[in-house]
Amino acid sequence: MPFSRREDSPSEKTVLELLSRSTPDTVKDLPRKDDILYFQGDEALFLYAVSSGEVLTLLESPFGDPVLWEILDRYDAVGGFAILLGCPYPATCRALTPARVFGYSRQKVWDLLRNEPGLFESLAKGIGDRFQSFLSRLVYAQKNLEDRVLLGLLYLYRKKIRSAPDTSGPVVLEITRSLLASLSFTTVESTIRITKKWESEGWLDFPERGLIRLLDIRHFLDRTSYLSMHESPRAARSQEKWDSRMNPM
Structure with a gap:
């Protein structure tokens, strides 16, 4: 299994357990800082999990510099929002340090979710927690x-x-x-x-x-x-x- 469990929030534990039950469909290496995993607006084909290194997500803006959404490190999942809602990736993901990520196809993720009651809710809760963190930052932007x-x-x-x-x-x-x-x-x-x-x-x-x-x-x-x-x-x-x-x- 590519991941072992660790002491995280209940939602994160469940998502990591979900991913570790299946072999990744793709493995991508990002050997240099700023290497792109995907661009904002790309079709969401995979839910990615960070195996090593760090990546960050950026919201592109026509009015100025991109907005840093979050920094993700080992065991974090990225792309879940797009996979769940069937929409394009809402932000660009690129390497902050040299990184390796495992990719799980939309079909594989949904098959696992259908077979595990409660996993959809847990994955959605994990995404919601991250939105809450970002909203906290938006509140304090003023x-x-x-x-x-x-x-x-x-x-x-x-x-x-x-x-x-x-x-x-x-x-x-x-x-x-x-x-x-x-x-x-x-x-x-x-x-x-x-x-x-x-x-x-x-x-x-x-x-x-x-x-x-x-x-x-x-x-x-x-x-x-x-x-x-x-x-x-x-x-x-x-x-x-x-x-x-x-x-x-």
């Missing part, structure tokens, strides 16, 4: 610059701890400030200015080009606890779960 950049960092942090939940020390995010600016709906210049300010405050730094290191996680979570539409990691009902992640035995 807020002050610091909130927008913080929300971009929070999005990346949550993806990072999902794949490495036992991290108790500093967390390193693999992203340039240019990409963080796009993720946060602001300019590169503003992102550099704000992150330099935070560096002077001592809770993040830049160990090398393309990396942002969160040095004080509790300070970061306190700064971001009010930003997301999703349940905050600092909320009382989830405090115990997050504390166990922050302080593994």
